[in-house]
Amino acid sequence: MKVFISDDQEEQRLWLTDIITAQLDELNFNYELASVWQPDDVLQAVKMTSGPNIYFLDIVLKQATNGIELATKIRDYDPDGFIVYVSVRDDMLPETLSAMTTPTGFISKMDLFNKAKFVPRVREVLTVIKKRLTTLNEAPEPTLSLHSGALLLKLKLTDIVYCEKVHGLRTARIVTEHQAYLVHKNLSTIKEQLGDSRFFNDFQSYALNLDKIVTIDFNKGWITMMNGDRLSFSRGTIKKLRAYYQTQE
Structure with a gap:
């Protein structure tokens, strides 16, 4: 302070x-x-x-x-x-x-x-x-709480690296630095609980924790996350993230 x-x-x-x-x-x-x-x-x-x-x-x-x-x-x-x-x-x-x-x-x-x-x-x-x-x-730390079949998942938002839609299924993958969870939920449903300023939710198939981004290559469309995963996007898609950062300058 x-x-x-x-x-x-x-x-x-x-x-x-x-x-x-x-x-x-x-x-x-x-x-x-x-x-x-x-x-x-x-x-x-x-x-x-x-x-x-x-x-x-x-x-x-x-x-x-x-x-x-x-x-x-x-x-x-x-x-x-x-x-x-x-x-x-x-x-x-x-x-x-x-x-x-x-x-x-x-x-x-x-x-x-x-x-x-x-x-x-x-x-x-x-x-x-x-x-x-x-x-x-x-104040309690914000969390993501989901019921998926027999699975009850409760994760701190600060622990989530990114969430992604699993194509062809009404399923999403929630990735932390050490583990990934497959849940039978639409990504849009998950994003409703990620209404936190640290998440970028404008990608259709991803929700990214901005604090967990290590590098971004806007020319190649690559984003490297803190857990080592490298996510690939089209130039048309990744420009949404570039536009977001420009508004923060």
Whole structure:
């Protein structure tokens, strides 16, 4: 988890950093303080992290992008991140809500540099974040559960490398790194349970775990998976995967 503090007033940013990091340490957060604060730099850093991260954003930034606009863009890459506005513009609180950035908190700068009043507000927000992180971590890991004849199959989605349709039969093969399972289910039925962002389901005969892809040769139509299997596709088919990656850039 990274913590971003975006404020264009250096004195205020440094003071906020001292206050926020002290509270993070006291509450035993496992975090890394990001060194960037300008909107463009923050977005580039967010693209390189998996999240959820914590963002303390000033609303009025003397930049091309203000804090609310920055939060809106952050949501494209870190939908579960925790956004906290820290601003003297209390009147803009309704705007932060109408922009649908789903803020975790709003801390007024009216008492900035007054530790006695400011620290409890930071601690209150971080305590809420801590509780929500605990809930997220305790959530059950997504699984694929199937009944196929006498077989009851329950696999963690993270363990699945790919699923493929067995042609000519209403059967599919589910492949993990160490084993393969033949099930009497349509691949489309299986894909309904793979509604997880890690799977690419746009191939008619395959569902691929994007985290398990090792190499892709778009010219030859080859995809090598983490278990060593090399899957072959026509150029017309594999271009769907190329298009997906282009949307992630």
